[in-house]
Amino acid sequence: MQNRNSASARDAKxxxxxYCDLATxxxxxxxxxxxxxxxxxxxxxxxxxxxxxAGMWCTAFGFGDEELIQAAVEQLHRLPYxxxxxxxxxxxxxxxxxxxSEIVPIDEAKVHFALSGSEANDFLIKFTRYYNNALGxxxxxxIISRVNGFHGATIGAASLTGIPVSHEAFDLPIPGIVHVSxxxxxxxxxxxxxxxxxASRLAHELEDIILREGxxxxxxxxxxxxxxxxxxxxxxxxxxxxxxxxxxxxxxMFFADEVICGFGRTGNMWGCETMGIRPNTMTLAKAxxxxxxxxxxxxxxxxxxxxxxxxxxxxxxxxxGTTYGGHPxxxxxxxxxxxxxxxxxxxxxxxxxxxxxxxxxxxxxxxPLVGDVRCKGLLGAIELxxxxxxxxxxxxxxxxxxxxxxxxxxxxKLIFRQAPCGDTCAFSPPLIINEEEITEMFKRFRKALxxxxxxxxxxGVIEL
Ligand SMILES: Cc1ncc(COP(=O)(O)O)c(C=O)c1O
Numbered sequence: 001m002q003n004r005n006s007a008s009a010r011d012a013k014x015x016x017x018x019y020c021d022l023a024t025x026x027x028x029x030x031x032x033x034x035x036x037x038x039x040x041x042x043x044x045x046x047x048x049x050x051x052x053x054a055g056m057w058c059t060a061f062g063f064g065d066e067e068l069i070q071a072a073v074e075q076l077h078r079l080p081y082x083x084x085x086x087x088x089x090x091x092x093x094x095x096x097x098x099x100x101s102e103i104v105p106i107d108e109a110k111v112h113f114a115l116s117g118s119e120a121n122d123f124l125i126k127f128t129r130y131y132n133n134a135l136g137x138x139x140x141x142x143i144i145s146r147v148n149g150f151h152g153a154t155i156g157a158a159s160l161t162g163i164p165v166s167h168e169a170f171d172l173p174i175p176g177i178v179h180v181s182x183x184x185x186x187x188x189x190x191x192x193x194x195x196x197x198x199a200s201r202l203a204h205e206l207e208d209i210i211l212r213e214g215x216x217x218x219x220x221x222x223x224x225x226x227x228x229x230x231x232x233x234x235x236x237x238x239x240x241x242x243x244x245x246x247x248x249x250x251x252x253m254f255f256a257d258e259v260i261c262g263f264g265r266t267g268n269m270w271g272c273e274t275m276g277i278r279p280n281t282m283t284l285a286k287a288x289x290x291x292x293x294x295x296x297x298x299x300x301x302x303x304x305x306x307x308x309x310x311x312x313x314x315x316x317x318x319x320x321g322t323t324y325g326g327h328p329x330x331x332x333x334x335x336x337x338x339x340x341x342x343x344x345x346x347x348x349x350x351x352x353x354x355x356x357x358x359x360x361x362x363x364x365x366x367x368p369l370v371g372d373v374r375c376k377g378l379l380g381a382i383e384l385x386x387x388x389x390x391x392x393x394x395x396x397x398x399x400x401x402x403x404x405x406x407x408x409x410x411x412x413k414l415i416f417r418q419a420p421c422g423d424t425c426a427f428s429p430p431l432i433i434n435e436e437e438i439t440e441m442f443k444r445f446r447k448a449l450x451x452x453x454x455x456x457x458x459x460g461v462i463e464l
Pocket of ligand 1: 150285
């Protein structure tokens with residue numbers, strides 16, 4: 001760390017951060033990002049870093065988009081705040097709920113606003129309870145979630161999350177959350193098992209668990225269409241079809257967590273479209289505002305909504321809401337995001353550049369340190385392996401990927417995410433990225449990977 005008054009030193013002194021080792025953070029301090037333009041962010045010295053992860057998978061339109069900034073500024077002048085509680089509302093929230101209802105793959109969808117993906121998923125748990133209480137199904141409250149799925153950090157959302165460090169020492173998960181296997185064929189299939197057979201096995205496992213728990217106790221199944229933080233896991237083709245068949249036969253809702261996949265990330269507007277999911281609810285956040293403002297939306301189908309209203313009729317009052325839900329500035333930015341998506345033909349842009357993204361990322365398949373490469377749209381992952389010929393992966397502590405990530409960042413000024421599960425390097429650049437920038441991103445990555453690879457060889461960890 002530099003001098004005691006540097007931003008980094010003051011940060012280390014006063015702030016508590018997440019998803020890091022606290023002592024390392026306190027001793028080393030963070031790298032402080034002070035600016036951004038396009039797909040680049042700048043540190044305090046003005047050094048540009050290529051943001052291969054769009055921050056936290058979220059800045060779809062990159063940094064410094066004037067139209068998004070203007071949308072926020074104009075709304076700040078018009079009405080910087082008003083709430084949407086107790087029979088009040090604000091125009092941007094009304095307009096946005098209407099637009100979202102029009103574009104999601106759920107008929108007559110209703111929208112509830114919150115501030116983060118975590119909060120929206122937490123509210124989903126509350127709504128599920130309320131709904132089933134209204135229907136007199138007091139036992140039907142459990143939610144099935146998947147190992148390695150990530151759904152957020154609040155007590156409820158972290159419980160839905162299937163990543164051990166999100167639970168450890170936080171006394172989580174809360175009761176009523178049941179975890180099933182993730183659809184990770186690469187690591188969890190049996191010898192000789194095809195992807196189709198594997199998907200069938202997971203559907204059977206799901207059914208066995210439903211029967212074990214009692215179908216009358218299970219309300220919903222939550223999943224990211226493609227698992228993001230858990231390592232960019234793309235389920236086998238027939239997986240969701242089989243899972244939905246099981247859910248349908250036990251009257252269990254499908255809760256799609258579109259926080260990463262939504263808004264074009266996987267090539268279509270929604271991950272549900274890419275993966276063939278028929279959702280009852282969708283959780284939206286991140287790219288909803290291109291992360292320029294904190295906002296999330298819980299979108300639910302009309303049956304779910306009418307159950308909730310019925311419950312409220314019994315009680316006479318819906319005892320739920322937040323000060324900032326439907327914040328006018330955040331909603332104004334989200335409206336602009338949706339407008340720009342159309343105006344700038346973002347889906348055709350993504351269709352175009354994702355071909356290049358795929359061809360570039362697939363070039364890593366032959367790299368000696370790479371065990372697997374996967375991608376969909378502008379979401380991709382390179383998983384490192386100790387001995388690719390024998391299919392031996394590194395122990396899933398992410399240490400080698402972290403080394404590549406640190407090298408890429410320090411020496412080649414490239415930021416990407418190291419997935420907390422397994423030695424995976426995840427790429428989710430701003431959706432505005434162009435072909436030349438994609439080439440540059442993977443060029444920088446290759447330099448870091450080659451360097452770490454030859455060091456590991458010298459250290460006797462891998463054979464080349
Ligand atoms: C799929 C998914 N759901 C929910 C969340 C939680 O969102 P937030 O960090 O806005 O609370 C995340 C965050 O990364 C996520 O990736």
